[in-house]
Amino acid sequence: MQATGLFFLRMNPSRRVTPAGEFVGIELPVVERDPRDPKVYLNTLTARWPGPEAEKFYSQHEAELKPGRPLNLTLDRLRGDPVYGWVATVSHCELAPLPRRQQQNTDSQPAAPATT
Secondary structure (H helix, E strand, O other): OOEEEEEOOOOOOOEEEEEOOEEEEEEEEEEEEEEOEEEEEEEEEEEEEEEEHHHHHHHHHHHHHHOOOOEEEOOOHEEEEEEOEEEEEEEEEEEEOOOOHHHHHOOOOOOOOOOO
């Protein structure tokens, strides 16, 4: 089963490594929100993203991957796991634009004081 759409991070993603420290992938705990009422969660799931593309994305955007961050995801192999709940494999991920209120908070942060 496949799903495509806008999802929001529930918590910070976790970087998965082997016991030897080699990168395996990242886990993105996400929620799908009701477009009519963003306070309502429709589904929660763990999106697992293996491979070098995930590592590159994580290293480039780690600071931005905070709870509430919107992501455009394409998910494959969507399935129910008896331990983890809904799980899927990421085939595509990109940062979605921030909601206006988050953009305003980011844009309105005071500038660093000038040094003389």
